[in-house]
Amino acid sequence: MSATKPVHAAQTLFPATQGSLLVGGVPLERLAQRVGRTPFYAYDRALVTERVRQVRACLPAAIGLHYSIKANPMPALVQHLAGLVDGLDVASGGELKVALDTGKHPADISFAGPGKNEVELAQAVAAGVHVHAESEREIRLLARIGEALGVNPQLVLRVNPDFELKGSGMRMGGGAKQFGIDAEEIPRMLALAAQLGLTVLGFHIFSGSQSLKAEAIAEAQAQTFELALRLADGNRDPVRVLNIGGGFGIPYFPGEARLDLQPIGDALAAALPRVQSALPDARLNIELGRYLVGEAGVYVARVIDRKVSRGQVFLVTDGGLHHHLAASGNFGQVIRKNYPAAIGNRIGQAEMEVVSVVGPLCTPLDLLAEKMALPRAEPGDLVVVFQSGAYGLSASPGGFLSHPDALEVLI
Template identity: 60%
Template structure:
């Protein structure tokens, strides 16, 4: 049994296909393995589903950190309302898209003075993570003769149940503690302050938990807005929409999330903040299920009762699938033999990479069709936090190619 999104990919002659192209042919086109392949139609379909579920008046932003591939960003720029970046490198890529700077925000802790200066010069919104960042941005604006556009990221006084990674509540490197927000706002000076960004947790499959977090976020912002000079013009509710990685995971009820947001817009946001640009910011949920990681079997070996398929890829490209990117308990990502996608899964194997560490494990006890050297193994759910979230320099293997099909 596999995660539901696996069936979203096509089949051509018993082989897995991405964007209608069989994976073995795609491998020939790329010229080498391993590689990442992203299906542009699956991305478009997911964005359309989110837009249908979200109520009128909510803007959809893409979190570039999930996958900053330039071709993907160009495609995404025709689908979403804005981009959120977390480094100067991502900022450069975002500015290369058709989006103007007024559609780009820059969040994340530890922004250097050089990065802040780049953001101010570009005219993008800086989402301040501390009082120190506020002072630096103010000084940069004064030196440059510019009025920086800013928002304040808030570390809420609550956590989100069921999140794979907690980004709010308790002590955090992210944002300004909610109780400190009034004193930080008092230092704004002449900055062009737009509003707040509250993001409490990621990778959540519970619509109920997300709804609770969104309700509490709106309540929190209502109180904080009393300390804002002028009307609130920006409210980023974060995201945190999760995707299934294992068979036991239940996909997020997107309609339930959208229904809760509709109620919040009507009862909690518009009556108090009629001028606010309300944003839901998603990354993984938009692109995660649209990508696969393709790697080739280079050896098949038996060791004391276990069959190993040794592939030419590994955790240096797809750290998350190895279980070393935030998983408390390692679980296999969906995995298949791409050129034998419809054959019976009649043996149990471990799929391991080419690195000199036992951590380089892409699949443990996986049921697959019989495979050997030359066969293509693909790891699903690879569209987000894949290549750029992995230690690509480890052992000096070549970097994989990425293709948007």
């Protein structure tokens, strides 16, 4: 079978043969038949495995690798990743259940996020996972819950640093944030924890996400280490956990290049001797979500109508922003840009046209691709949106207009 040259950089991860995209080695039409209906998300386990291998090849062995479940909490995908990474990071009681169901040791699960409720905190304490406290309220609640349960909470303080990850798509630290405890307040929180009889295991310092600049990530990590060493001086207990966050981005739009991991790994290797000497008991972890799964997933919707309105072609599909809010531009884009897309069963077709791909919802925001050059498509053809393995179905308003949910498959 002859392969067809990819038309998008993202498509290089999903080769084509005889005009059909291959997902997990399966032709797209055959995969759609197996799934039973559209729309659906498909995640390629081999691509996820390879991405973890690539990260481990560049990171020093002393750095543990965690998967941040919020990027994609599909249970089968989390189960697969649990066997590849050193730990799982969760941000809700629901994600905590998914993580515990993998069989991962509770000490390798961490629970972060602002606004944890008392029930979630009690579940976390009872399970023995690391709770990353983000406020004085959470610290006091943990002490009360621990006393009631007769269990010592596994407490880590999440820190809002006094710096940010430059050029990041989403800035999680620096300035006034709802995330973590301001760095200058940490000494007071350490004193409070001691007063309440709590042991602080260490710190979680996360400054930003979705960065494609290796030098910016390396700089933020260096600042993270410096901050951690300063904070450790005020902790009565030896630091046993230091989570330095993640921030690794993936390219979505034209002109964006994939992140170069090597400079990040080199900078970490150079910084480790000093950090390990100062914090000899600390387990150092990095948490990645989008970077591990984002490029390993596609979203597939079927064309149900082809319309021409005043000269503009619209492909109306059975999927849309209710399944894939990020691709519509409503998950953080300031200026809307198209995710890479293709007509998955017409790869390499010569006849091209400029079309807008829309969904079935009664809003002009239901837009998967705007005025994009694609092979001519007809009802029944399959639209594929790449870079869809992270912040897809679980980050979308599935209840809007009460259409059926999209399915998810791991292949």
